[in-house]
Amino acid sequence: xxxxxxxxxxxxxxxxxxxxxxxxxxxxxxxxxxxxxxxxxxxxxxxxxxxxxxxxxxxxxxxxxxxxxxxxxxxxxxxx
Numbered sequence: 001x002x003x004x005x006x007x008x009x010x011x012x013x014x015x016x017x018x019x020x021x022x023x024x025x026x027x028x029x030x031x032x033x034x035x036x037x038x039x040x041x042x043x044x045x046x047x048x049x050x051x052x053x054x055x056x057x058x059x060x061x062x063x064x065x066x067x068x069x070x071x072x073x074x075x076x077x078x079x080x
Contacts, residue, residue: 040066 012020030038046063054060 036070039064039069 030041033041043064043066046061050061050063
């Protein structure tokens with residue numbers, strides 16, 4: 001499957017080009033992280049979302065417990 005052709009970024013203002021270049025570099029950097037670090041980042045984002053919900057009077061959202069998740073990852077799979 002072909003990717004849609006990217007727009008010509010040379011016509012964009014310098015600041016926009018720099019933002020897009022940074023964004024692409026950051027995504028590549030994040031893709032190289034080990035799975036454990038990616039999960040840690042997700043948990044941090046869950047904490048931010050939970051705090052925002054509480055601050056605005058909405059029900060708090062769940063936050064994964066990393067200790068429990070890591071223990072489960074070390075356990076053998078359940079036999080059915």
